[in-house]
Amino acid sequence: MSTTASSPLLSLKNPTTLVVVSAALILSAAMGIRQTFGLFIGPFSFDRGMPVTLIAFAIALHNLVWGFAQPFAGAAADRYGCTPVVAFGAACFAAGLAMAAVAPSGAMLVIGLGVLVGIGISCTSFGVVLSAVGRAASDERRSMAMGIASAGGSLGQVLMIPLAQTIRETAGVSTSLFALAFVMLVAAPLGIALDRHARASATPAAPSAAEPPASSLREALSQAGRHRGYRLLTVGFFTCGFQLAFIATHLPGYLFLCHMPAGLGATALALIGLFNMAGSWTCGWLGGRFRQQYVLGWLYLVRGAAIAAFVALPKTTASVVVFAAVMGLTWLGTVPLTSGLIAKVFGTRHLGTLFGVCFLSHQLGSFLGAWLGGFVFDVTGSYSLIWGATAAAGLFAAMLHFPIDDTAPGSRSGTSAPAAA
Known part of the structure; x- marks a missing residue:
């Protein structure tokens, strides 16, 4: 039995520990900084005279660029290792924040906060970082290791949002963004x-019994495209992004419209983290x-129900705190489950790409x-329609995940062991 499998997951003697801790810290910086963007919508709008729609577009664009860049960043990490990919991504991320800090126009804000940050976060977030954790951990510990790295990454959201808010209020928007850029470079x-895990092995580890046979990248992509479970997982993951981006970007503004106490939006985002x-x-x-897939289905059901209840009930400080707590419990738990399910079905060789x-x-x-969120608000003066769509999306995603088949390609068995890979 390997050291990784036999020693406690976060033991200092376990070679996976350094990988998990480093992954958590990188995620803390990247995801924590990203979650602060909603705090800058008001200042950019009131102080620099930019339309809310334009600012929301810049924030939305970084998500789109991130998505299109992620397969390439994952493939680069699979082939060349994480070191150059993370370094390049951190530099792009910091440059984008710095450009946004001095942006005199909407075009410069879109390039910085939209394009450069999107490229940067694709190299410093889940597709690269959790794939390294997945390769380092044993089959039995992979889901737990990914969950711990994702949980540690949430520390950044807890710390970065109050940091950005404090610096913004005392020294201005530009200084706050420059400070966040410095954190990313560190x-x-x-x-x-x-x-480290790859370097520590003089020879490749023997694949486990549950690991599918090694294949080329083209074969892996072809298998994934034909696998119904992978297609359902991919479509369902759309909902997660829709819900989280809307809430992270527009919750502070929505609470302001509800005449809630100043600063409650930042507090809610920090509580989510x-x-x-x-x-x-x-x-x-x-x-x-x-x-x-069953855990994912129930997670989406709980999240959708919580959103519907929050919108329907009166807004109080207590209701905001409870909503933030429930959202936090269901926030990024989708990531270790989704990446773990992909690793279970297709193995870890091309995990970053898949x-x-x-x-x-x-x-x-x-x-x-x-x-x-920004478009609907500018057109209707309300977030009600988009809140309704966000709640309904939870039910849609749950119905997609429950029937997912987690059998590896080529297997004749229609069942799988309850334990995750």
């Missing part, structure tokens, strides 16, 4: 640790004990969630 060297730490860990744990293709659907949803 995280860049952590990409070296993600390749805090509870996401527990939610991601729990989803990783559940994914190791139950079929991951997750990247699936993640493109997620980011198409993110683009629409962020942009349509």
Whole structure:
């Protein structure tokens, strides 16, 4: 039995520990900074005279660019390792934030916050980072390791949102964005640790019994395209992006329209990050004990019901806090479950690429969630229609995930062991 499998997951003696911790820190920086963007919509609109639709488009565009760039970033990490990919991504991310900090016009804001940040985050987030964790962890521990890395990544949302809010209020928008760019650059060297597992093995590890036979990238993509479960997973992931991007981008503005206390929007986003730490860990744990598609189905049902209840009930500080807590518990738990399910069916050799293709659907949803929120508000003066669509999407996604077949391509068995790969 390997060291990874026999020692505790986060033991200092376990070679996977450094990979998991480094992955969590990189995700903390990238995802934490990304979650602050909703705090800048008001200042960009009032101080620089930019339309809300344009600002929402810039934020939405980074999701779209992220999605289209993710398969290429994942493929590059699969082939060349994470070190150069993370370094390049961190530099692009920081450059985009710096450009947004000094943007005198909407075009420059779109290039910085939309294009450069989108490219940067594709190289410093799930498709690259969690794929490294998936390769480092044993089959039995993979779902849990991915859940822990995702949970640790939520620490950035807890820390970055108050940091950005405080600096913005005391020193201005530009200084706040420059500070976030500096944080991203500091995280860049952590990409070296993600390749530690590959360097530590003098010879490739023998594949496990559950690992599908090695294949070329073209064969892996062809198998995935023909696999009904992968197609359903990809379509369902669209909903996750739609829901999360809308809430992260427009919740502060929505609470302002509801005459809630100033700063409650930032507090709600920080609480989402805090509870996401527990939610991601729990989803990783559940994914190791139950079929991951079932856990995903129930997660989407709970999220959709929580959104519907929040919109229907009166708005109070307590209701916002409860809503943020439930959203946090269901926020990014989809990621370790989705990536773990892909690894279970197709193995880890091309995990970065296959997750990247699936993640493109997620980011198409993110683009629409962020942009349509601003568009619908500008047209109707209300977020009601988009809130309704966001709640209904949860039921739609659940119905897609429950029937997913997690059998590997070529297997004659229609069943699978309850434990995740």
